[in-house]
Amino acid sequence: MPKAKPVYQCGLDAAVDVVGGKWKPLILWALHERTHRFGELRRELVAVSEKVLIQQLRELEADGIVHREVYREVPPRVEYSLTELGEALNRALEPLGAWGETYMQEIIERKTKECAV
Template identity: 80%
Template sequence: MDVVGGKWKALILWALHKGTLRFGELKRELPGVSEKMLIQQLRELEADGVVHREVYREVPPRVEYSLTELGQALNTALDSLGVWGETFMQEIIANKAKEAAA
């Protein structure tokens, strides 16, 4: 659970499921994430061997992120969780609203 724990890691993995993304593209895929938090989460995912970071020595420098084989397997495992979330999202939102009103 450490590998996907936290607010942003599963969302980062889901965004990278589409393919290789540059840092700016990844940030746009995750509205609300700060640059600092995104960098931190990407570094942790890279250290776990789930995300690959490719640095191109250009001016300006270009950095791309992609899933490793391990990351792709993890995304496959998380797919059922995503389906569950989509299926029950409205119910969960309604439950939270009831709780907040009480």
């Protein structure tokens, strides 16, 4: 059965659908620096499980954000990189990352207060 065509209210809705999830923005940020093998991504994103990382990479690949290159070697080698669309998305996320850097300490303090209550 084919997947239902998504209905978006606005561009932000479409963008959030693509980058939604805890790990996708961090995967994008890691890949913007350079091409990574799966193991490298796994080591860089220490708190993500292997299952979730695989799932998130597959979704990003299906959305045209990430390119997966399989090298027919023994042992097999797989590399992940950003597509042109992925690079554009990463540029769009840069201001959000800058906002997070600016307000990170305040966010931590507020979250810490919430946990104490």
